[in-house]
Amino acid sequence: MNTFSELGLEPRLVDALNDLSIVKPTQIQQEAIPILLDSMQDFIGLAQTGTGKTAAFGLPLLQVVEEESKTCQAIILAPTRELAQQIAEGLNTFAKYRPKLKIEVVFGGAAITNQIKALKAKPQIIVATPGRLVDLIQRKVVNLNALNYVVLDEADEMLNMGFKEELNKILADTPADKTTWLFSATMPAAIKNIVNTYMNDPKEVSVKSGVEVNKNISHQYLVVKMSDKLEAIKRVLDVNPNFYGVMFCRTKIDTQNLADDIGRAGYRAEALHGDLTQKQRDSVMRKFKDRTLSMLVATDVAARGIDVNDVTHVIHHRLPDELEFYTHRSGRTARAGKKGISIALVSKGEVRRIGEIERRLKIKFEKELIPTADEVMSSRMDNSLKLIADYEIKGELPADLRQQAQEMFANISKENLVDKLLAKELSKVSISNSGDLNQTENSRSKEGRDRSDNSRKHARLFINLGKIDDVSNAELLHMICDISGAKKSQIGKIEIQQKRAYFEVEKDAVSGVMDKFKGYEFEGREIRVNKDDSPPRSPRSQQRGYQDRKRRSSGGRPSGGGSGRSGSGGRSGRSGGGRRR
Template sequence: MSEFKKLGLSAQLADVLQNMGFENPTPVQKEAIPLLLQNDPTDFIGMAQTGTGKTAAFGLPLIELIDVEEKATQALVMAPTRELGQQIGQQLKDFSKAVPKMNIEVVYGGAAITNQMKALKKTTQIVVATPGRLLDLIKRKAIKLGNVRFVVLDEADEMLNMGFKEDIDQILSHTLDIRSTWLFSATMPSEIRKIINKYMVQPLEVKIQSEVKSNKDITHQYVVTKTANKVPALRRFLDIQPDMRGIMFCRTKRETQEIADALGSMGYGTEALHGDLSQAQRDAVMKRFKSRSMQLLVATDVAARGIDVNDLTHVLHHKLPDQLESYTHRSGRTGRAGNKGFSIAFVNPREVRRVDELGRKINVDFQKVEVPSIQQVKSVRISKWANLIVNTEVDEQADEILSGIKEKFQGLSKDDLLKRLITTQLDHLIAQNGEEDDLNEIQGKKKEGKDRKFLRYFINVGTMDGVTKSDLVHFLSDVSGIDRKAFGSIELQKTNAFFELEKGKQSGLLQKFENIDIEGRAIRVNLDEDANRKKSSTDKQGKKKSNSRNNRYGGNHQGNGKKKVSRRDNRDRRRRR
C-alpha cells in the first residue's frame, strides 16, 4: 500500500503522487494530513519551514475535502508573494489531475486584473491569492467568498512582516463565520498568536522541531572577517568555485542592491531581488536565475519567499538573521533532492558567539573555513583555464584568423606568449581597493599590518576612457613600477579619478607619469593636497582624543595656564577685526 494512502488519501490521489515521484511523506505531511482529513471541520496550526512539504500537507486534504459538484469557491489560500502563490497554484493543479472537474485559479498583483476577473467567472473551487490583489477583486465584486469553507494562511509570519494584517482582517470578514482556518508559519511571533486567538477555536497543532528540520545534506560553515571585507571575501569564494550557484541573503533592500551592483561592476554574474523592484523586473531576474544566466542571486528574505530552485549549491548569509527559524529557512534552500549543499555565514569577530549559540539550538556543528588567499584564487583560476584550453576543439576558422595575426607574435617564444595569456587571465583577480591577501580575522585579536597610511592622488583618467578600477590599478602599477598591493581605494569619476597610495611608496611617482599620454592626451598625476591635509588633521584629532582626560580638555590646561579657545571666541575676534 502507498505510504500516502495510509494517511487517508484516496487511491486516485495516491496514484497521482506516485506518478509525480512522491514516495514517502515528509514529517509535516505525515502528521498534518490525517488530522485534517479525520477532523473536518477543524482549525489547524502547522509550524514548519519552507522546503518541508507544507503545500502538500494542506493541498492534498483540500483536494479530498472539496465538493467539485458545488458551483462556488470553497477554499482560499493566501500567500505573501506572487512567486509563492504561483508555486502553490501549480502544485495544487498537479495534485488535482485525478479530479477533472476541479478548477484552481491563482491571482496576484503585477498582472492584468481584467484577465484574472475573466478567469474567475468560470466555476473555481480553489483560489490562491496574494492579499492585495484579492482585496482589489473583492472591491470590484469579481469574486465571492460567501461559500468559502477553508481558508489557508501560508507563510503567515511573512504576510504580517509585509504589512498584510489589515488586508487579512478585511478578507476574512467576507467569509463564513463557521469555516476551517489552517495557518502555516515558520515562526510564531506575538502577532500570529493574535490571529489565532481572533479567528480560531481550539486549533489542532503540528510543530516540526528544529532537529527534524535540519537537513543532513547541508554542510554549515562560517567565515570570520571584517564587515568591510565580507564582499571581497565573497568574491574569493566565487572565484575559487566558478561552478557555485547560490543565493546570498541580506537584511535590507539597500544592502542587497549595493552588493549586487558592486559584484556586477566587477564582471560577476549577480543580480539583486528585493521589494523595490517592479513585478516585471523581479520576473526577469528570476527567469535569468533559473536559466543559469547568473551565478549568484542577492536577495532579502521576503523577496526570496517562493523561490523554488532545487539545484542550488550554496546559501550565503551576509549577516546572520535574528531568529534561528529564519536561518534554517534560508539554508534549507540548498541540499535538496538528495544533492549536497553548503550554508556559509560571513561574520565579524564579535558575531562568532552567535554562530556557537545557533549551532547549539539547531543541533548543527558549524565548520570554520578560511577565506581563500589571492594566490589560491590565482592557482585555481589558471588551472581551470589551462584545462579549458587543452580540451577546447579548434574551430575551422582558426587557421585563417591565425594567418592574419601571426606576424604580430613574431619574436615571442612559446613561454612569452603563455605568460602574456596568463596575465590577461589574472586581470580581474587583482586586489580591489588595495585589499590584503589575508582577509581572515581572529576573534578578540587584532591582526598586524592593518594600520597602513595612504596619500591621495588625482589622475585625469576616468570612466569616459573606458577604464575600470582594475584597469586603473594595472596602469598605475605598470607605469610607476609600484606593486599593485600598495594602492588603496580607487574613486572613478567621469573625466578623472582619485587613488590612494601607501605612504613610503610614492618616491618618484609623479616623475614616472611625465611625458605619458593616451591617444595624444597628456596624463597628469597630482597629489590631492586638500584631501591629504584634511586626513592629516583628522588623524591628529584622533590621536588627541586617545590621550588622557586632561588632554581632551585643552592639553596642559591646569599646568600652563593656557586658556582653551572656543569656536565662539574665534567668531567674536573676527567680528572685532
C-alpha cells in the first residue's frame, strides 16, 4: 500500500495530510493503520523513535472517535510534557477537517486550574502525562467510564522515568472492554507485565528504525548557557550573511518570544506555530519563500510539510526529545543535492545527548565556537563595506550631483574619507553582550568572577520555586517579568536549585519586583521572593548542604526509591496560573 487512502483513511484525514505534504506512509504506518482501523483488538507496535509512530496511532484514532459524542473516548499517555504537547499539536493538525473534534493536552508543571477549565469543553481525546492525569482523576475532573481507547506512547520511557505506579492506577480505573494500543521501542519485563495484566491477546507489529539523516548535512553544536542563547543566535546570523534557515523551538510560547526578540534586534525573522490562523501561517510562509524573511522560528509540528529549497541552516534552540524530530528538523536543509548545516545549542549538561544522537543516528557532530564580539564586528563591517564596493551603478549619474559630491569631498583625503565611512558603519553596530559566550570546563569559576562584578549593580533574590516545580530558566524569567513588570534586561543570572531559585535583579528594580510578588498565590500556595543576603557558596558546598538536608529529612538514612521525575504532577509558579489573595 503506497497511499494513505489505500490504508483505509477517510478523505478528510487524507486532505489534511496532503496540506502538510505528507503523502507516503512509513512502514509502521503501513502495518499499523489498517489493523487499528479494522478491529477492536489490542495492539503492540514495536518501533524505534523516528518511524512515524504518532501518525500511526493518531490517524486511526481520529477516524474511530465519534465527534458528535461529548464524552472522553480516548486517552493518550506520554512520558514528557514536550512529547504530550507535540502529540496534541500533531493530532490537531491532522484533524483540520474534523472541526467538531476536541483534543486537549494536560501535563505537570503548568497551572492545573487552566487545564481543568479547558477540560470543561468535554474533549473526545485527552493527551496527558501520567502524573497529571492521576491528579485530575483524583479531583474527579476526568471520568474514564466511557473510555474506548487507551494509547501508551513511548511505554518503555514512561517506565524508565518511574511512572509504573501511575500507569497501573490509570489502567486499573479504565473499563475492562476498552481497546489498548501500546507503542514502545523495546519490550522489557516491565512492559510485558503491563501487557499480561491489562491487554487481551494483542496483535504485535515490529519494524526496524527508518531514521536516516541526509549525508549532505554538517552537524555542529555550540555549548552555551540558556540565558546567552539569543546573543549566540544573533552572532551566528552576523557571521553568516547569506543565512536562510529555520530555527526550531519546543513550545509555541518560546517560538513566538524568540521570533519577537530576534525581530526587535533588527533581523528578518517571524514565528510559525499552531496558535496562528491559517491566514497568518500562509502570510509567514509566503514571506519566507520569497526571502522577505531570512529566518523562520517554528515548532516541530508547525514546520511539518515545509518544503523550501536552498535552506542553508537549521538551528535547534533546544534538542528535541525524539530522534524523529531531529531528523525532520535537519531535513529542512541540504535538499536537492545541496549541502546544509544543522546547529544545536546545548548546555554543558546536554552535551551527553549529542553523543547519544551520534550513536543512534550514526552521524558525527563537530563542536564549534560561538563567534567573539570582535569576529562579529569584523564580519558586519566586511559585509557592509562589500555591499558598497560591489554595488552596481545602473545608468548615468546626474552630472550636477556628481560635481556637487566631488566639490564637497575635494578637501578630504582618500584615507580620511574611508575613516569617515568606517566610523559611520560602526555607529550602526550594537552588541548587547560583548563577552565570550562559549561554555567550557572552567566556566563555573568564570561565573563566580562575573557574579562578583555583577554584585555592584545587581542584588540577588530567591523565590520558592525550583526543579521540583519543573520550571526552566526561560520560564522563570518570563514569570518574573510578567508579574513584576521588570524588563528582561534588568534580570541577571538565574540559578535553579531543587526547591528554590536564585536570580539577580538590578538594584533599582529590587523593591518593585519584591512588592509585586507580595500576596501572589499559585493554587493556594504563596509564592515568595526575598533578598539573598548570604555570601555565594561554592558548588561543592552547595551539593554537600543539599545532601545533608536529604539525610536529615530521611532520619539520617540515605534517601532512595524516589523517581525524581518532574513535569507530570509537579506544580509550577508560572504567571498564567497565579492569583492574588
